[in-house]
Amino acid sequence: MTGSFIGKKSSAAGGWGALKSCGKRLLESGSPLAGARTMLKANQPDGFDCPGCAWGDPEHGSSFEFCENGVKAISWEATEKCATPAFFAANTVSELRKLSDYELELNGRLTHPMRYDAASDRYLPVAWEDAFAEIGGILKGLDSPDRAEFYTSGRASNETAYLYQLFVRVYGTNNFPDCSNMCHEASGVALKQAIGVGKGTVLLEDFEKADAIFVIGQNPGTNHPRMLGDLRRAAMRGADVVVFNPVREKGLERFSDPQDKIEMLRGGSTEIASQYYQPRLGGDMAAVRGMAKAVFAAEDEAIAAGEPSVLDHAFIAEHCAGFAEYRAAIDATGWAEIEDQSGLSRAEIERAAAVYMKAGKVICTWAMGVTQHAHSVATIREISNFMFLRGNVGRQGAGLCPVRGHSNVQGDRTVGINEKPPAAFLDALEKHFAFNVPRADGHNVLAAIGAMLDGSAQAFIGLGGNFARATPDSTLVETAMRRMKLTVNIATKPNHSHLMPGEVSYILPCLGRTEMDLNSLGNSQLVTVEDSMSMVHGSAGINRPASPHLLSEVGIIAGIAEATVGTDVVRWAALADDYDLIRDHIEATIPGFENFNARVRKPRGFHLRNTASHREWTTPAGKACFSAVTLPQETVHQRARNGVGRFALQTFRSHDQYNTTVYGLDDRYRGVYGERQVIFIHPEDLKDIGAEAGDRMDVVTDYDDGISRVAQDFRFVPYDIPRGSIAGYYPELNVLVPLGSAGEESDTPTSKSIMVSFRKREAA
Template sequence: MDTGFIGKKSSAAGGWGALKSCGKQLLNSGSPLSGARAMLKANQPDGFDCPGCAWGDPEHGSSFEFCENGVKAVSWEATEKRATPAFFAAHTVSELRRQSDYELELNGRLTHPMRYDAASDRYLPVTWQDAFAEIGDILKGFDSPDRAEFYTSGRASNEAAFLYQLFVRAYGTNNFPDCSNMCHEASGVALRQSIGVGKGTVLLEDFEKADAIFVIGQNPGTNHPRMLGDLRRAAVRGAQIVVFNPVKERGLERFSDPQDKLQMLRGGATDIASDYLQPQLGGDMAAVRGMSKAVLAAEAAAVAAGRPSVLDHAFIAEHCEGFDAYLAAVEATSWDEIISQSGLTREAIERAADVYMQAERVICTWAMGITQHLHSVATIREISNFMFLRGNVGKPGAGLCPVRGHSNVQGDRTVGINEKPPAAFLDALEKEFGFAVPRANGHNVIAAIGAMLDGSAQAFIGLGGNFARATPDSALVEQALRKLKLTVHVATKPNHSHLMPGDVSFILPCLGRTEIDLNSAGNSQLVSVEDSMSMVHGSAGINRPASPHLLSEVAIVAGMAASTVGSDMINWAALADDYDLIRKHIEATIPGFEDFNARLRKPRGFHLRNTAAHREWVTPTGKASFSDIALPSETVNQAALKRHDHFALQTFRSHDQYNTTVYGLDDRYRGVYGERQVIFMHPDDVKALSAKAGERVDVVCEYTDGIARVASDFRLVPYDIPRGSIAGYYPELNVLVPIGSAGEESDTPTSKSVMVSVRRREAA
C-alpha cells in the first residue's frame, strides 16, 4: 500500500518550518523581491492591511508581525504570472475546467476584462465600456430587480462594499448572499440575542490581561497564525489556555514564534494548551453545558459551606435576565446526556470548569468549528451563558471573541452587506441619498442558490470570491450558475466559478490589496477594513498593478451602477475618483464612523464602539439574555456511532490553503504531503472498515433528499480524532454538504456535521 503521502508532522507550529515555507512561496511567485518588500508594509500605518485574515493588529503597532498566511497571500497576489487574453485564447473553458483549484490559480493574475463566447467556448477580451453597458442592459431588462443575486466576498473593502450595497439598493433589491452566510452568521445571530450586538467584545490588548482563554472549535495555526503569538505570550505569563477541538492541531499544542530570535536559535517552542479536550463533532454545546453544571455545583457547595460565592451575582442581578430559567435547564440536563453527546469524561469537563472558576478574567474565542452545525446558534448562546456566570463580558481581559476568516468579512456587514438590513440603516440611506430603498428581506446564500435553481433568479454578480467552490452542494451550484442569463465575476485570478458561464458571462479583473490605486489626479487612494476586534484600519497598496487594464473594485462597482441605474441621483464616477466622498456617506449613515476620514489616517485607525463591551445591552429587555435552550436530541456524531460504516464529517482547510485558494499541496502540521484527497479517521475506525492507512475510499453523503452525493477516490489517514468523526479538506468535499441542511436560525451550511458513509473502493 502506497503511503508515501504521509510524512512527519511539524513538532511545533511556526518556527523554521514557517520560514522555509514562506521562502518557498516567495520564490514560487516569481517575484520574491517585490513580495518581500510588500510584506514589510503589511499591517503598518503607512502600508496595506494584510489580506490574509481578520485577526487584530497590535494597537501600539511598534513591530512587524510575521505571519505565514500573510506571506502566502501577498506573494500569491504579487506573482509575476499572468492570465492574459493569449492564455484564454489557448484554452477552452472545458479544458480549464479539468484543472484543479491549485492549478487554475497558478496561471496568474487576470489582466483584461473578458467576455465568454459560447461558439468558441473561450473567454475573449472586451472593453470596460462594453462590459458595463451590456451588464446594465441585461439588469435593466428583468421584470424585477429580485431576479439578480449580488454576492460579496470578505476581501472587499468597506468603501467597495458600501458602494456595492448602495448600487444594489438603488437598483431595487436586498439580495445580498454573502460569505458571512457560510461562516459566522450564527455568531451574529446568537450574540445579538445574547448581548445585543453581533460582534465580539474584546480588544487585542485584552489577551494581555486574561487569566484564562478558552479556544473552542478553532485552529489558529492554519487559519489566523498571528493569533498564536498572542496565545504564546499569554501562556508564557501564566494564563491557562483550554482548547476544545475534535482534531489535535499542532498550533494549539506547541508554537515556535518566528519573531522570538532566542527561541528560533535554540529550536525551542512554547506549550500552548494547558488542557486539550477533544469533543465529538457537534458535542461542544454539551461540553459547555457541562462546565456550567460544574460551576453551579461549586456555587451550591460554596453557599452550603459558607464560602465566598463562585458566581458574580452582582453582574447577573444588574445586567442579566433569564437566569432562573437557565438554572432549570442546566439542572434538567443529566451528566449522562452531557457525556454521551460531548464524548468527554466528566472529570475532563470539571477540570476545565475549575480553570474557569480560578480565573478572574476569561476570554472565550471560537470559529467555524462552532458555527457550521445545525445547533450553532444554541451553542454560541450556551457559550454566552457560561461567560455570564462570572461576569466575563464587559470588563478588561475578558469577553466573547468570534474570530472571523477573511480580512474584511466583518466590515462588509457593518457597512450594509446584509440581506436583512436594519430599518434604521435603510432610513439613513433614504435620508442621505433621496431615493426609496427596498424594504423586503432579500436572499442569503442558501436562498440565492435555490432561486437560481428554480429559475426565479436569472443573474449573479460576484464581488470577489469563488462562489461555486465556497458553497455547499458543488454539483447543484454548478447547475445553478450555468442556468443564468448573466454571470459577472470581479476577481484577481481565474477560478472555477468563472468556468460555469451563463448565457452572458464576464470576468472583470480588479486591483489587489497590495497594489497602488491611483485616482484621476494621480493620487493614491486609501481603503479601509474592519478586523475581528472592530478596529478599522486604513490600507494603501504599494505594488505596481499587475496590468494597466485593471480597475479597482470601487471603480468596477461604480461602472456597473452608472450603466444600470444612471447617475442622476448619485454621481458614481465622482465617488470612484475620491474615496473620501464614500467615507463621508458612510459617516452620515452608520453610527460609529464619525470623523471617518481623519480617524482613518491615524496610525492603527480607530475602534468602533461595542455597546456590550461597556455593559450596555441593546436587547428588547435592556439586559444580557441567558438562554434556556435544551441540548440537541441527538448530534450527527451520536447517530453515526450507531452504524459501523457511518461517520460525522467535517470539512476544514489544509495548512497550504486560505478559504478556497490553495497555495500548495502540503499540510505539514498534519503530516500530509502532495495530496489533498484525504480523509482523516481514528485508527480504530480504519480497522473497523477492514481498511489500512493509505487505502482509497469513496465517501457518500447519507442525507435523505434522494440526491446522490459522492466524493470519490480519497486516501485514508489515521489520525487523532474521536471515533465516529472524520475530516477532510474543502472545497474537494463540499460536494457532500447538502444545501438542505442548514443551521437553525442562521441558515449556515452544516459543513462540520455531515452524515456520510465510507466505502473501500475494492468493495465499491
Template sequence: MSTNFIGKKSAAAGGWGALKSCGKRLMQSGSPLAGARTLLKANQPDGFDCPGCAWGDPEHGSSFEFCENGVKAVSWEATEKRATPAFFAAHTVSELRKQSDYELELNGRLTHPMRYDASSDRYLPVSWDEAFSEIGATLQGLGDPNRAEFYTSGRASNEAAYLYQLFVRLYGTNNFPDCSNMCHEASGVALRQAIGVGKGTVLLEDFEKADAIFVLGQNPGTNHPRMLGDLKRAAMRGARIAVFNPVREKGLERFSDPQDKVEMIRGGSKTIASHYYQPRLGGDMAAVRGMAKVVFAAEDAAIAAGKPSVLDHPFIAEHCHGFESYRAAVEATAWDEIEDQSGLSRAQIEEAAAIYMGAESVICTWAMGVTQHRHSVATIREITNFMLLRGNIGRPGAGLCPVRGHSNVQGDRTVGINEKPAPAFLDALEQEFGVPMPRANGHNVLAAIGAMLDGTAQAFIGLGGNFARATPDSALVEKALQGLKLTVHIATKPNHGHLMPGEKSFLLPCLGRTEMDVNASGASQLVSVEDSMSMVHGSGGINRPASPHLLSEVAIIAGIAQATLGSATVDWAALGQSNDRIRDLIERTIPGFEDYNKRLRKPRGFHLRNSAAHREWNTPAAKATFSSGPLPEETVHQEASKTGNRFALQTFRSHDQYNTTVYGLDDRYRGVYGERQVIFIHPDDLAALKAEAGDRVDVVGEHGDGVSRIAKNFRFVPYDIPRGSIAGYYPELNVLVPLGSAGEESDTPTSKSVMVSFRPRNVSAAAA
C-alpha cells in the same frame, strides 16, 4: 501526485518550517526580492492591510507584523504570472475545468476584462465600456430586481462594500448572499440575541490581561497564525488555555515564533494549550453546559460552607435577564446526556470548569468548528450563558471573541452587506439620498442558490471570492450558475467559479490589496477594513498594478451602477474616483464613523464602539439575556454511531490554503504531502472497517434526501480524532454538504456535521 503522501509532522507550529514555507512561496511568486520588500509594508501604518485573516493588529505596532499565511496571501496576489488574453485564447473553458483549484490559480493575475464566447467556449477580451453597458442592459431587462443575486467576499473593502450595497438597494433588492452566511452567521445571530450586538467584545489588549482563555472549534495555526503569538504570550505569563477541538492541531499544542530570534536559534517552542479536550463533532454545547453544571454545584457547595459565592450575583442581578430559567435548564440536563453528546468524561468537564472558576478574567474565542452545525446558534448562546455566570463580559481581560476569517468580512456587514437590513440603516439611506429603499428581506447564500435553481434568479454578480467552490452541494451550484442569463465575477485570478458561465458571462479584473490605486486625477487612494476586534484601519497598496487595464473594485462597481441606473440620484463617476467621498457617505449614514477620513489616517486607525463591551445591552429586555433551551435531541455524530459504516464528517482547511485558495499540496502540521484527497480517521475506526492507512475509498453522502453525493478516490489517514468523527479538506468535499441541511436560525451550511459512509474502491469505481 506524490506516492509518499504521509510524512513527518511538524514538531511545533511556526518555526523553521514556517520560514521555509515563506521562502518557497516567495520563490514561486517570480520576484522574491520584490515580494520581501512588499511584506515589510504588510500591516504597517503606512502600508497595506494583509489580505489574509481578520486577526487584529497590535496597538503598539510592530516593525514586521505578519505571519506565514500572510506571506502566502501576499505572494499569491503579487505573483508575476499573468492570465492574459493569450492564455484564454489557448484554453477553452472546458479544458480549464480539468485543472485543480491549485493549478487554475497558479496561472496568475487576470489582466483584461473578458467576455465568454459560447461558440468558441473561450473568454475573449472586451472593453470596460462594453462590459458595463451589457451588464447594465441585462440587469435592466430582468423586469424584477429580485431576480438578481449580488454576492460579496470578505476581501472587499469597506468602501467597495458600501458602494455595492448602495447600488444594489437603489436597483431595488436586498439580495446580498455573502461569505458571512457560510461562516459566522450563527455568531452574529446568537450575540445579537444575547448581548445586543453581533460582534465580539474584546480588544487585542485583553489577551494580555486574561487569566484563562477558552478556545473552541478553531485552528489558529492554519487559519489565523498571528493569534498564536498572542496565545503564546498569554501562556508564558501564566494564563491557562483550555482548547476544545475534535482534531489534535499542532498550532494549539506548541508554537515556535519565527519572529523570536532566540527561540529560532535554539530550536525551541512553547506550549500553547494547558489543557486539550477532544469533544465529538457537534458536542461543544454539551461540554459547555456540563461546565455550567459544575459551576452551579460549586456555587451551592460554597454557599452551604459559608464561603464566597462562585457566581457574580451583583452582575447577574443588574445586567442579566433569564438567569433562573437557564439554571433550571442546566439542572434538568443529566450527566449521561452531557457525556454521550460531548464525548468527554465528567472528570474532564469538571477539570475544565475548575479552570474557569479559578480565573478572575476569562476570554472565550471560537470559529467555524462551532458555527457550522444545525445547533450553532444555540451553542453560542450557551457559551455566552457560561461567560455571564461570572461577569466575564464588559471588563478588562474578559469577553467573547468570535474569530472571523477573511480580512474584512466583519467590516462588510458593518457598512451594509446584509440581506436583512436594519430599518434604521434604511431610514438613514433614504434620508441621505431622498429615495425609498427596498424593505423586504433578501436572499442569503442558500436562498440565492435555491432561487437560481428554480429559475427565480437570472443574474449573479460576485464581488470577489469563489462562490462556486465555497458553497455546498457543488454539482447543484454548478448547474445553478450555468442556467443564468448573466454571471459577472470581479476578481484578481481565475477560479472554478469563472468556468460555469451563464448565457452572458464576464470576468472583470480588479486591483489587489497590495497594489497602488491611483485615480484619474493622480491621487492615491486608501481603502479601509475592520478586523475581528472592531478596529478600522487604512490600507494603501505599494506595488504597481499587475496590468494597466485593472480597475479598483470601487471603480468597477461605479461603472456597473452608472450603466444600470444612470446618475440622476447618485454621481457614480465621482464616487468611483474618490474613496474619501464614499467615506463621507458612510459617516453620514452609519453611527460610529464620525470624522472617518481624519481618524482613518491615524496610525492603527480607530475602534468602533461596542455597546456590550460597556455593559450596555441593546436587547428587548435591555439586559444581557440567558437562553434556556435544551441540548440538541441528537447530533449527527450520535445518529451516525447507531450504524457500523456511518461517520460524522467535518470539512476544514489544509495548512497550505486559505478558504478556497490553495497555495500548495502539503499540510506539514498533519503530515500530509503532495495530496489533498484524504480522510482523517481514528486508527480504531480504520481497523473496524478492515481497512489500512492509504486505502482508497469513495465517500458517500447519507443525507437521506434521494440526492446522490459522492466524493471519489480519497485516501485514509490515521489521525488523533474521536471515534466516529472524520475530517477532510474543502472545497474537494463540499460536494457532500447538502443544501438541505442548515443551521437553525442562521441558515449556515452544516459543513462540520455531514453524515457519510464509505465505499471501497474497485475496478469499476476507479474507472468512474
C-alpha cells in the same frame, strides 16, 4: 494523485518550517526581493492590510506584523505570473474545468476584462465600456430586481462594500448572499440575541490581561496564525489556555515564534494549551453546559459552607435576564446526557471548569468548528451563558471573541452587506440619498442558490471570492450557475466559478490589496477594513498593478452601477475617483463613523464602539440574556453511531490554503504532502471498516433527499480524532454537504456535521 505521501508532522507550529515556507512562497512569486519589501508594509500604519485573516493589529505595533499565511496570501496576489488573453485563447473553458483549484490559480493574475464566447468555448477580451453597457442592459431588462443575486466576499473593502450595497438598493433589491452566511452567521445571530450586538466584545489588548483563554472549535495555526503569538505570550505569562477541538492541532499544542531569535536558535517552542479536550463533532454545546453545571455545583457547595460565591451575583442581578430559567435548564440536564453528547468525561469537564472558576478574567474565542452545525446558534448562546456566570463580558481582559476569517468579512456587514438590513440603516439611506429603499428581506447564500435552481434568479454578480467552490452541494451549484442569463465575476485570478458561464458571462479583473489604486489626478487612494476586534484602519497598496488594464473594485462597481441605474441618485464616477466621498456617505448613514476620514488616517485607525463592551445591552430586555434551551436531541455524531459504517464528517482547511484558494499541496502540521484527497480517521475506526492507512475509497453522503452525493477516490490517513468523527479538506468535500442541511436560525451550511459512509472506488 501520484507522488503523494504521509511524512513527519511538525513538532510545533511556526519555527523554521514557517520561515522555510515563507522563503519558498516568495521565490515562487517571481520577485522575492520585491515580495520581501512588500511584506514589510503588511499590517503597518503606512502600508496595506493583509488580504488574509481578520486578526487584529496591536496598538503598540511591532517590527513585523505578518505570518506564514500572510506571506502566502501576499505572494499569491503579487505574483509575476499573468493569465493574459493569450492564456484564455490557448485554453477552452472545458479544458480549464479539468484543472484543480491549485492548478488553475497558478496561472496568475487576470489582466484584461473577458467575455465568454460560447461558440469557441473561450473567454475573449472586451473593452470595459462594452462590458459595463451589456451588464447594465441585462440587469435593466430583468422583470424584477429580485431576479438578480449580488454576492460579496469578505476581501472587499468598506468603501467597495458600501458602494456595492448602495448600487444594489438603488437598483431595487436586498439580495445579498454573502460569505458570512457560510461562516460566522451563527455568531452574529446568537450574540445579537445574547448581548444586543453581533460582534465580539474584546480588544487585542485584552489578551494581555486575561487569566484564562478558552479556544473552542478553532485552529489558529492554519486559519489566523498571528493569533498564536498572542496565545503564546499569554501562556508565557502564566495564563491558562483551554482548548476544545475534536482534532489534535499542532498550533494549539506548541508554537515556535519565528520572531523570537533565542527560541529559534535553540530550536525551542512554547506550550500553548494547558488543557486540550477533544469533543465529538457537535459536542461543544454539551461540553460548555457541563462546565456551567460544574460551576453551579461549586456555587452550591460554597454557599452551604458559608464561603464566598463562585458566581458574580452582582453582575447577574444588574445586567442579566433569564438567569432562573437557565439554572433550571442546567439542573434538568444530566451528566450522562452531557458525557454522551460531548464525548468527554465528567472529570475532564470539571477540570476545565476549575480553570474558569480560578481565573479572574476569561476570554472565550471560537470559529467555524462552532458555527457550522445545526445547533450553532444555541451553542454560542451557551458560551455566552457560561461567560455571564462570572461577569466575563464588558470588562478588561475578558469577553466574547468570535474570530472571523476573511480580512473584512465583519466590515462588509457593518457597512450594509446584509440581506436582512436593520430598518434604521434603510431609513438613513433613504433620507440621505432621497430614493425609495427596498424593504423586503433578500436572499442569503442558500436562498440565492435555491432561486438560481428554480429559475426565479436570472443574474449573478460575484464581488470577489469563488462562489461555486465555497458553497455546499457543488454539483447542484454548478447547474445553478449555468442556468443564469448573466454571470459576472470580479476577481484577481481565474477560479472555477468563472468556468460555469451563464448565457452571458464576464470576468472583470480588479486591483489587489497590495497594489496602488490611483485616481484621475494620480493620487493614491486609501481603503479601510474592520478586523475581528472592531478596529477600523486604512490600507493603501504599494505595488505597481499587475496590468494597466485593471480597475479597482470600487471603479468596477461604479461602472456597472452607472450603466444600470444612471446618475440621478448617485454620481458614481465621482465616488470612484475620491474614496473620501464614500467615507463621507458612510459617516452620514452609519453610527460610529464620525470624523471617518480624519480618524482612519491615524496610526492603527479607530475602534467602533461596542455597546456590550460597556455593559449597555441593546436587547429587547435591555439586559444580557441567558438562553435556557435544551441540548440537541441528537447530534450528527450520535446519529451516525446508530448505523454500521457511518461517520460524522467535518471539512476544514489544510495549512496550504486560505478559504478556497489553495497555495500548495502540503499540510505539514498534519503530515500530509502532495495531496488533498485525504480522510483523517481514528486508527481503530479504520480497522473496523476493514481498511488500512493509504487505502482509497469513495465517500458518500447519507442524507434523505434522493440526491446522490459522492466524493471519489479519497485516501485514509490515521489521525488523533474521536472515534466516529472524520475530517477532510474543502472545497474538495463540499460536494457532500447538502443544501438542505443548514443551521437553525443562521441558515449556515452544516459543513462540520455531515453524515457519510464509505464504499469501494468506482471504476474510472
